[in-house]
Amino acid sequence: MGKRDYSPFGADAKRAVDSGLTAAEWYHTEVPRKVMKDLMARSDGPAIRDTILLYGSMILLAGIGIALWPSWWSAPFWLAYGVLYGSASDSRWHECSHGTAFKTPWMNNWVYQIASFMIMRNSATWRWSHARHHSETYLVGRDPEIAVMRPPELAKLILNFFGILDVLKFFPTLIRNAVSGPTAEERTFVPESEWGKVQRVALIHLTIYLATLGLAVALGSILPLMVIGLPRLYGAWHHVMTGLLQHGGLADNVIDHRLNSRTVLMNPISRFIYWNMNYHVEHHMFPMVPYHALPRLHEVIKADLPPPNRSIAEAFREMWPALKRQLLNEDYFLKRDLPPTAKPYREDFHQYVPGMMRPAAAE
Amino acid sequence: MPWISACSTDDIDAEDLIRWDHGAQTFAIYHSPDGQFYATAGRCTHEDVHLCDGLVMGHLIECPKHNGQFDYRTGEAKRAPVCVNLRTFPVKVEAGQVYVEVP
Numbered sequence: 001m002g003k004r005d006y007s008p009f010g011a012d013a014k015r016a017v018d019s020g021l022t023a024a025e026w027y028h029t030e031v032p033r034k035v036m037k038d039l040m041a042r043s044d045g046p047a048i049r050d051t052i053l054l055y056g057s058m059i060l061l062a063g064i065g066i067a068l069w070p071s072w073w074s075a076p077f078w079l080a081y082g083v084l085y086g087s088a089s090d091s092r093w094h095e096c097s098h099g100t101a102f103k104t105p106w107m108n109n110w111v112y113q114i115a116s117f118m119i120m121r122n123s124a125t126w127r128w129s130h131a132r133h134h135s136e137t138y139l140v141g142r143d144p145e146i147a148v149m150r151p152p153e154l155a156k157l158i159l160n161f162f163g164i165l166d167v168l169k170f171f172p173t174l175i176r177n178a179v180s181g182p183t184a185e186e187r188t189f190v191p192e193s194e195w196g197k198v199q200r201v202a203l204i205h206l207t208i209y210l211a212t213l214g215l216a217v218a219l220g221s222i223l224p225l226m227v228i229g230l231p232r233l234y235g236a237w238h239h240v241m242t243g244l245l246q247h248g249g250l251a252d253n254v255i256d257h258r259l260n261s262r263t264v265l266m267n268p269i270s271r272f273i274y275w276n277m278n279y280h281v282e283h284h285m286f287p288m289v290p291y292h293a294l295p296r297l298h299e300v301i302k303a304d305l306p307p308p309n310r311s312i313a314e315a316f317r318e319m320w321p322a323l324k325r326q327l328l329n330e331d332y333f334l335k336r337d338l339p340p341t342a343k344p345y346r347e348d349f350h351q352y353v354p355g356m357m358r359p360a361a362a363e
Numbered sequence: 364m365p366w367i368s369a370c371s372t373d374d375i376d377a378e379d380l381i382r383w384d385h386g387a388q389t390f391a392i393y394h395s396p397d398g399q400f401y402a403t404a405g406r407c408t409h410e411d412v413h414l415c416d417g418l419v420m421g422h423l424i425e426c427p428k429h430n431g432q433f434d435y436r437t438g439e440a441k442r443a444p445v446c447v448n449l450r451t452f453p454v455k456v457e458a459g460q461v462y463v464e465v466p
């Protein structure tokens with residue numbers, strides 16, 4: 001395929017549309033309607049419990065951090081607070097953007113707004129980018145949420161473990177959004193009716209950051225920034241670690257989530273922070289299933305999926321060599337074996353798209 | 364416009380929907396929790412996805428692709444990313460059969 005062009009205005013984006021790839025129907029494992037209805041059922045209980053636990057822990061950890069400040073004894077509390085702020089907010093943002101975390105819409109919306117602020121995403125813009133990520137997952141030039149582009153820029157990936165690139169990109173965009181609404185690129189996926197909302201959200205976020213900064217200057221201390229803003233840097237590593245595993249090293253330009261997404265079994269603490277998004281193939285195939293039902297969905301469809309990685313470490317051991325190979329050959333991707341019970345991968349489509357993924361590239 | 368028999372009332376569980384195709388058109392037929400029947404266009408107005416795999420909650424249908432929601436009684440778009448309302452069609456029930464007035 002040669003050099004990939006990730007621009008929404010580039011040749012690959014155009015080719016994905018012209019070839020019919022963007023309109024093609026994605027593969028789904030068959031699940032009886034009654035079972036699926038049961039899995040999709042909404043409830044408030046699990047998310048209320050988890051939200052109280054999350055925000056309660058954050059208040060407690062930040063409180064201890066402030067009480068012990070500026071002693072180094074406060075560091076472990078900040079590190080734990082940072083992970084909840086800078087990483088758990090990613091999964092809360094994600095699940096609430098789907099509207100599946102809670103049954104009650106206003107609860108989804110409130111947690112979505114708070115999480116969007118913490119993870120430094122404009123809540124009005126990112127709702128739309130994530131819809132595109134689901135329609136056109138890892139279609140080059142079309143999916144605005146491709147975390148690992150090819151060839152992978154490993155230095156950038158490592159910098160982002162501390163949120164550095166995300167934050168450097170966020171603030172100029174925030175100011176532009178506050179001044180003039182969505183950027184030209186954002187206007188490709190945010191409908192015009194929402195442009196005013198993008199600007200309003202940006203103004204609110206900007207006001208909070210300016211107030212925090214003002215307080216820090218007035219106190220002559222970075223303490224206010226330790227609570228608001230900086231944890232997006234020092235606590236980002238967990239969401240980057242789990243986020244890379246979602247699709248890293250796997251296929252792009254396919255219409256079968258078993259080829260481009262990864263399910264990883266994880267320890268309970270990471271699953272709490274990540275809100276079960278480690279069941280990533282399952283989530284992409286059936287985005288209506290709430291996070292708390294994903295383990296059950298996994299049991300229902302696992303005979304049709306490649307076996308999950310059994311730990312975060314094992315998944316990295318699988319992904320990292322693939323990323324390194326992509327440095328030399330950007331067409332390379334990992335193609336995991338399916339169990340004998342599974343239907344074959346849906347890759348027929350690609351044989352009709354000149355230059356798109358060739359199974360031979362996966363040898 | 365003709366009334367066409369689409370299905371029997373027993374074909375749809377309460378608080379659920381089915382797909383019904385007629386000629387070149389495709390519809391979604393709903394059985395609400397209060398025992399009423401409704402019909403809308405079958406495909407979401409956001410992208411070309413059929414609503415039949417979606418979830419009925421009360422009087423809302425949630426699209427299976429991006430969780431957009433419509434009130435299936437009026438077709439009103441209720442939750443992003445859907446912005447355009449869904450077309451609705453008159454329905455009547457006679458002798459256990461659901462009839463849709465198709466255009």
Ligand code: FES
Pocket residue numbers: 407408409410411412426427428429430431432444445
């Ligand atoms: S296709 Fe229905 S919400 Fe996107």
